[in-house]
Amino acid sequence: MFGLNRKKKAPSAEQITAPVRGTLLPMEKVPDPAxxxxxxxxxxxxxxxxxxxxxxxAGTIVTVPDTRHAVGLRxxxxxxxxxxxGVDTVTLKGEGFTARCAEGDSVEAGAVLLEVDLEAIRDRVPSLVTPVIVTNAGDLVVSEADLSAVFGQTVLRISAP
Structure with a gap:
C-alpha cells in the first residue's frame, strides 16, 4: 500500500564510449603525470x-577553451x-584544431565536437594520446574501463552512488 513495499528502481548507468577511433589505453599509459x-x-x-x-x-558542452584542444561535457x-x-596541445594555441561545438550546446552521443589535423600537430607535441577523464568521480560510481571495447561500444559506465 502507498508504494511502501515497492522496490526502488536502480538508477541506470550512463554508458561512455571512446570519443575517437584508435587504440584504447589505461590512464597510466598517458605520458603526462597529471x-x-x-x-x-x-x-x-x-x-x-x-x-x-x-x-x-549525450550531454551539454560546459567548456571549449580558446585553444580548442579539449572539451568539457556534462x-x-x-x-x-x-x-x-594530446599532451601539451594547449601550447599550439588552437592551430590544427577546429571546434564544431560551443559552450551551452546540447549534443547527442556521436556528435562531432572537434576536428583535429593530426598530421599538422603530430611532430609539435609530445603525444597525441587523448585522455577521457571523469572529473567529478568522487560523487559517482565509475566502472573500470573496458579496454577491449571497439569504437562505438561502452568503455565506462557511470552511475550515482
Missing amino acids: FSGGLLGPGFAVDPADGTIVAPV TPGGAELLIHV
Missing part, C-alpha cells in the same frame, strides 16, 4: 587513428567529462 597519476580523475585514453572527436555520451546524470586531445 593524467597518468589520476590527479584529474579516473578514465581511459585513446591513441587516435583519426582526428574526428565525437561526444562519447551528462544528464551529472557526470563531468574532460576530453583532452
